[in-house]
Amino acid sequence: MYDVAVIGAGVVGSLTARALTRYQLSVAVLERAEDVAMGTSKANSAIVHAGFDAPEGSNKALFNVRGNAMMEETAHELGVPFQRNGSMVLAFGPEDEEKIQELYERGQKNGVPGLCILTGDQARETEPALSPDVTAALLAPTGGIVCPYELTIAACGNAMDNGAALLTGFEVTGAERTAEGWRLSARDGRTLDARFVVNAAGLYADQVAALMGDESLHIHPRRGEYLLLDRKEGRTVSHTLFQTPSVMGKGVLVTPTVDGNLLLGPTSVDLADKEDLSSTAEGLAQVAKLASRSVPSVALRSVITSFAGLRACEDGHDFVLRAENHALHLAGIESPGLSAAPALAEEAVRLLGEMGCPLTPNPDFQPVRPHSPVFRRMDNAARAALIQQDPRYGRVVCRCETVTEGEIVAAIHQNPPARDVDGIKRRTRSGMGRCQGGFCGPQVVEILARELGIPMEQVTKMGGGSRMLAGPLGETEEEKA
Amino acid sequence: MKELDLVIIGGGPAGLAAAVSAYDAGVRSLLILDREQQAGGILEQCIHNGFGLHRFGEELTGPEYAARYIDEVKKREIPVQLETMVLDLQPLPDGSKLVTAVSSGGMLELKAKAVILAMGCRERSRGALNIPGTRPAGIYTAGAAQKFVNIKGYLPGRRVVILGSGDIGLIMARRMTLEGAKVEAVCELMPYSGGLNRNIVQCLEDFGIPLLLSHTIVEIHGKERVTGVTIAQVDENRRPIPETRQEIPCDTVLLSCGLIPENELTTAAGIPLDPVTSGAVVDQYRQTGCPGVFACGNVLHVHDLVDYVSEEAALAGESAAAWLRGESLSGESVSLIPKDGVRYLVPQQLRLPLKDDLRLYFRVGAIYDKATVEVRCGEKLIFSRKRPRLVPGEMESLVLKKSLLEGLDGPLTVGLSLEGESK
Numbered sequence A: 001m002y003d004v005a006v007i008g009a010g011v012v013g014s015l016t017a018r019a020l021t022r023y024q025l026s027v028a029v030l031e032r033a034e035d036v037a038m039g040t041s042k043a044n045s046a047i048v049h050a051g052f053d054a055p056e057g058s059n060k061a062l063f064n065v066r067g068n069a070m071m072e073e074t075a076h077e078l079g080v081p082f083q084r085n086g087s088m089v090l091a092f093g094p095e096d097e098e099k100i101q102e103l104y105e106r107g108q109k110n111g112v113p114g115l116c117i118l119t120g121d122q123a124r125e126t127e128p129a130l131s132p133d134v135t136a137a138l139l140a141p142t143g144g145i146v147c148p149y150e151l152t153i154a155a156c157g158n159a160m161d162n163g164a165a166l167l168t169g170f171e172v173t174g175a176e177r178t179a180e181g182w183r184l185s186a187r188d189g190r191t192l193d194a195r196f197v198v199n200a201a202g203l204y205a206d207q208v209a210a211l212m213g214d215e216s217l218h219i220h221p222r223r224g225e226y227l228l229l230d231r232k233e234g235r236t237v238s239h240t241l242f243q244t245p246s247v248m249g250k251g252v253l254v255t256p257t258v259d260g261n262l263l264l265g266p267t268s269v270d271l272a273d274k275e276d277l278s279s280t281a282e283g284l285a286q287v288a289k290l291a292s293r294s295v296p297s298v299a300l301r302s303v304i305t306s307f308a309g310l311r312a313c314e315d316g317h318d319f320v321l322r323a324e325n326h327a328l329h330l331a332g333i334e335s336p337g338l339s340a341a342p343a344l345a346e347e348a349v350r351l352l353g354e355m356g357c358p359l360t361p362n363p364d365f366q367p368v369r370p371h372s373p374v375f376r377r378m379d380n381a382a383r384a385a386l387i388q389q390d391p392r393y394g395r396v397v398c399r400c401e402t403v404t405e406g407e408i409v410a411a412i413h414q415n416p417p418a419r420d421v422d423g424i425k426r427r428t429r430s431g432m433g434r435c436q437g438g439f440c441g442p443q444v445v446e447i448l449a450r451e452l453g454i455p456m457e458q459v460t461k462m463g464g465g466s467r468m469l470a471g472p473l474g475e476t477e478e479e480k481a
Numbered sequence B: 001m002k003e004l005d006l007v008i009i010g011g012g013p014a015g016l017a018a019a020v021s022a023y024d025a026g027v028r029s030l031l032i033l034d035r036e037q038q039a040g041g042i043l044e045q046c047i048h049n050g051f052g053l054h055r056f057g058e059e060l061t062g063p064e065y066a067a068r069y070i071d072e073v074k075k076r077e078i079p080v081q082l083e084t085m086v087l088d089l090q091p092l093p094d095g096s097k098l099v100t101a102v103s104s105g106g107m108l109e110l111k112a113k114a115v116i117l118a119m120g121c122r123e124r125s126r127g128a129l130n131i132p133g134t135r136p137a138g139i140y141t142a143g144a145a146q147k148f149v150n151i152k153g154y155l156p157g158r159r160v161v162i163l164g165s166g167d168i169g170l171i172m173a174r175r176m177t178l179e180g181a182k183v184e185a186v187c188e189l190m191p192y193s194g195g196l197n198r199n200i201v202q203c204l205e206d207f208g209i210p211l212l213l214s215h216t217i218v219e220i221h222g223k224e225r226v227t228g229v230t231i232a233q234v235d236e237n238r239r240p241i242p243e244t245r246q247e248i249p250c251d252t253v254l255l256s257c258g259l260i261p262e263n264e265l266t267t268a269a270g271i272p273l274d275p276v277t278s279g280a281v282v283d284q285y286r287q288t289g290c291p292g293v294f295a296c297g298n299v300l301h302v303h304d305l306v307d308y309v310s311e312e313a314a315l316a317g318e319s320a321a322a323w324l325r326g327e328s329l330s331g332e333s334v335s336l337i338p339k340d341g342v343r344y345l346v347p348q349q350l351r352l353p354l355k356d357d358l359r360l361y362f363r364v365g366a367i368y369d370k371a372t373v374e375v376r377c378g379e380k381l382i383f384s385r386k387r388p389r390l391v392p393g394e395m396e397s398l399v400l401k402k403s404l405l406e407g408l409d410g411p412l413t414v415g416l417s418l419e420g421e422s423k
Ligand SMILES: Cc1cc2nc3c(=O)[nH]c(=O)nc-3n(C[C@H](O)[C@H](O)[C@H](O)COP(=O)(O)OP(=O)(O)OC[C@H]3O[C@@H](n4cnc5c(N)ncnc54)[C@H](O)[C@@H]3O)c2cc1C
Pocket: A007, A008, A009, A010, A011, A012, A013, A014, A030, A031, A032, A033, A036, A037, A038, A039, A040, A041, A042, A043, A044, A045, A046, A047, A048, A049, A170, A171, A172, A173, A200, A201, A202, A203, A204, A205, A208, A222, A223, A224, A225, A266, A309, A310, A311, A312, A333, A334, A335, A336, A337, A338, A339, A340
């Protein structure tokens, strides 16, 4: 019997689990995928929003501004890069200018610090690549960027280091109210008892709530497609550049990422299928076109990959935090959910306490995640010392992102452990660079097989049936079967 | 910090040949660095034959070709440091270059008077091609698949569609077939193949694998592993024609859509690149914009035959030796400019006066029948040569006699004039 079961190892569930380990509670994180950060927290804009966008008084506004203020410390403790690079909303003419004035006023009401409106020329002075058509810009100095899956992985890892259990491949398909709490059952037949349940199931939070008797939520996916550019383009701009939302649409953003790439997107298309992460030719073309409007010189030649993410849009268009019947539903956590996540986690703990979950501080809680070395972020002297301790840090596997064998092996053995090629990629950046795994892929498969003690052909890209290889040479399909 | 006359970055065919010729021209303080466990570069995974016809007059496999040069390097006792990845290259104020590398032995800093860049190239990835659809397992560059099959001994998949008809893709079509996989088709966006004609015959036609010209993959399907692709014919603007969409079930997509020189170190050193070749701008000595830094092989421009790589590398090695002896490789600079159907030229610059006859390498941008290659200085025609057929997949060269280029008074242009067109 666990004190708390958290369903969903996205950024919200992972930070909530971590926040719970600050108390003397046994915590289990249940995740349907084979790894953490496989849902919305894997693919989004990676912006820590300042908080001027959401209507005054909404949960989005409240937790965004609070989460933004908490992000620096959270990221620091977890050893995750976070940059307060500031963001701008660009106006292209009088209508947009009116709109950014509105955003400015809304931001003031939401308590966003430091907002100001720049003229087009002032904006271009700080961002020389901006289009000459920009007539004004709202500047939000507290806007920031963070890597969403790195934050999620680190949060879950830190929760595990502090005693939480992670059960992957655990898709909750049944929930039964027991005398003390809930009995959750998984598709594969496993069950787990917990006194309290936190539902942080992202796109599926409505379905999980329904399993627990609350059928009032309804979430549909809205797809956003992105283009990611080579690191050599990362300095094209320094701020996150939004376009003014208008009747024409929300526009797309142009932003550097913490890893030094340039990110363009997203589109916004409502879908029915919660699993449809495919990208489309039209979507990608639209991103390219709209991004060029903000930054005409944007180097579309340097695209290294494209991807899509799904927003969890709840009908009420606000974050839902509902505590009832030993369960806490965190639903409709669409943007700015990443920004708000540290504050949502804190609030989740408070709400659980209100429901009777005992909150006795855990004296052994370690907020700082021991970070295994990241070769590319070290200076040469530190590298030399590290290689002397462990020569595997001297063997570069991923040449584009300079990732060493030592880092890959560490990712397999650190919490939460990497089990597949994409898991290695998200933890170490091996395969994230300009060749997209063309060179390091075969070696990563080999290291995974060796460290996990499995044959090469059992190594997967992302768990399940995503096998990387058909089998050893000379084995026919019949023999395999 | 260790000081050396010459550091060669990359121990593939280019680096090996450059080292041998530099040694033979008198350089004794030299070192080859390579990140792999063995020298030979990409040749080590190219176990098919077809290498060395021009250079050695016989057909060798990739590893055999590499072994010839490895032997030459051994004979001369030229040191090769393997499993060492160069991380940075910086010109120093005193004219030498700082090479920073890493290996399991630790960090390595070398001060070199001269450097030869021979880092090779990489394949264009799916991301760079922007193919829409899902992102399942089973999508590989042809080279990665080749490494799995030939080096690791594993078959990446059993039912394959190949996008792009580059040589590695063609070779892998045959290799996968021989290993029991079914190659459904090779789709090529252009109306012609980017690979060598002999590979189309020997790797596709001999095995009945269809080559679909003017076709592309418009969508990849599958959530976990690839389950199929939708292909379509493209119009003359390379836009897919919706009515021709057709689904092919498969579990593997191989990409063979072009190679990109790996010039991260070149860029780090501040050396100017040619936007068309994606390699350094060089003169006839293969010297880059940074004095004492030379480039050769696929890092300079993508070659279709290793024989030409070796030839170019020998030139770079001799030039580096000459530079180290203090010979002047400078002189008045004249640009070489591609035009009218010629996509790029190597070298891009001449240093006058010329010491030898000039061999120019170029590629065309489309198929041309009965074209005349014309070299001009302003309006003046300096040289022309008829060619029955020019294709983008095959690198062309021509030799200009030194005497022809005396007294040049402006940039040289190289272009095509087509039959019937008069200028
Ligand atoms: C295109 C796009 C752009 C965005 N940009 C930003 C931005 O710039 N800034 C920002 O602040 N926010 C942004 N967001 C929003 C942000 O990404 C999300 O708010 C945040 O990632 C939500 O995290 P989560 O943990 O709630 O959901 P998820 O990350 O989706 O996590 C839910 C987890 O629950 C698991 N799960 C589901 N059902 C079950 C079950 N039955 N049993 C067990 N496990 C289950 C899932 O597998 C998943 O891992 C963006 C979102 C999108 C889609």
